Amino acid sequence: MQAGEETAATLRPPGHELSATGVTVAYEGVDVVHDAAMTLRPGEVTVLVGPNGSGKSTLLRTLARLQQPRTATLVLDGATDCLALSPREFSRHVALLTQGRPTPSGLTVRDLVEFGRYPYRGRWGKADPEGPAAVDRALALTGVTELAGRGAEHLSGGQLQRVWLAGCLAQQTGVLLLDEPTTYLDLRYQVELLDLMRDLADDHGIAVGAVLHDLDQAAAVADRIVLLDTGRVVADGSPSDVLTPERLTDTYGIRIEVDTDPLTGRLRTRAMGRHHSRSERLSTTS
Numbered sequence: 001m002q003a004g005e006e007t008a009a010t011l012r013p014p015g016h017e018l019s020a021t022g023v024t025v026a027y028e029g030v031d032v033v034h035d036a037a038m039t040l041r042p043g044e045v046t047v048l049v050g051p052n053g054s055g056k057s058t059l060l061r062t063l064a065r066l067q068q069p070r071t072a073t074l075v076l077d078g079a080t081d082c083l084a085l086s087p088r089e090f091s092r093h094v095a096l097l098t099q100g101r102p103t104p105s106g107l108t109v110r111d112l113v114e115f116g117r118y119p120y121r122g123r124w125g126k127a128d129p130e131g132p133a134a135v136d137r138a139l140a141l142t143g144v145t146e147l148a149g150r151g152a153e154h155l156s157g158g159q160l161q162r163v164w165l166a167g168c169l170a171q172q173t174g175v176l177l178l179d180e181p182t183t184y185l186d187l188r189y190q191v192e193l194l195d196l197m198r199d200l201a202d203d204h205g206i207a208v209g210a211v212l213h214d215l216d217q218a219a220a221v222a223d224r225i226v227l228l229d230t231g232r233v234v235a236d237g238s239p240s241d242v243l244t245p246e247r248l249t250d251t252y253g254i255r256i257e258v259d260t261d262p263l264t265g266r267l268r269t270r271a272m273g274r275h276h277s278r279s280e281r282l283s284t285t286s
Helices: 003-011 056-063 109-120 131-141 157-170 187-204 215-221 245-252 274-285
Strands: 018-027 030-040 045-049 071-076 094-097 175-179 207-211 224-229 232-237 256-260 267-271
Touching: 018 056, 030 045, 030 056, 030 207, 030 232, 045 056, 045 187, 045 215, 056 094, 056 175, 056 207, 094 157, 109 131, 109 157, 131 157, 157 175, 157 187, 187 207, 187 215, 215 267, 224 245, 232 245, 245 256
Parallel strands: 045 207, 045 224, 094 175, 175 207
Antiparallel strands: 018 030, 018 071, 224 232, 256 267
16 A cells, blocks of 8 residues: 555545434424434435425434434444434534534634544644644545635635535544535536535445435435425435426425436436426427
8 A cells, every 4th residue: 555545545434324213303392303214324325305394404403413303313333322422422423514604704714624623632632643634635625725725704605615515524424414515506516516425425435415405416416315395204215216206296396397318317307387388388389
């Protein structure tokens, strides 16, 4: 093994399996997630989809232990006592990129990414010998190395989103949770982020779980799709099993057509609004 290969190996986190069963979450006494279950497996990308308010982000936050459930069983690598792990210990295994993080001021990009190393530092500033290499790798993977010295307050929304993601990658966990990670990103960086999700699963064995609104993006990147509606898991399986026109139309309350892209062979969806219907009528009468 060459020196460069040895460094890469030390930075590669072991894969972890995280599963949840019987997840029920309530807000102000009203259940918003009902007896949900899902499993994130090493080397797989699992995507949660569903209408607004269907419980996707709530379920993801529960998996990350940031949302207190009314009932739930979380299992990490077969250990049912993972709820007993301290937040610092748990964060060595599971990282979450949340929505709507504030824009910090007075900190550089590198400062922010270094926050991802907090699970490996002791209360009294314990040394973190692998930290600098992990931060450099995370900056490079997210394409923000050139921004490392820039003040975070001067970044665009898309740049800041990638920096927060770099912080999660610097955390070097076996499970990575992403809540609407393509928010604020232009088309190029959306595609690059989806590619990165696949790379993390395929090349590093990470279990990736993400909330996405774009059904075509979900079909392109996911090994498994979990479809939620009104807080309930209504389907869990491969994209072709879950993304059927009948199921999507029923869940979203609008006609959705599904076919296969002849160039990529991937599923693609189309929501049929009033103007789509008019175009169809015109094409059939012309």
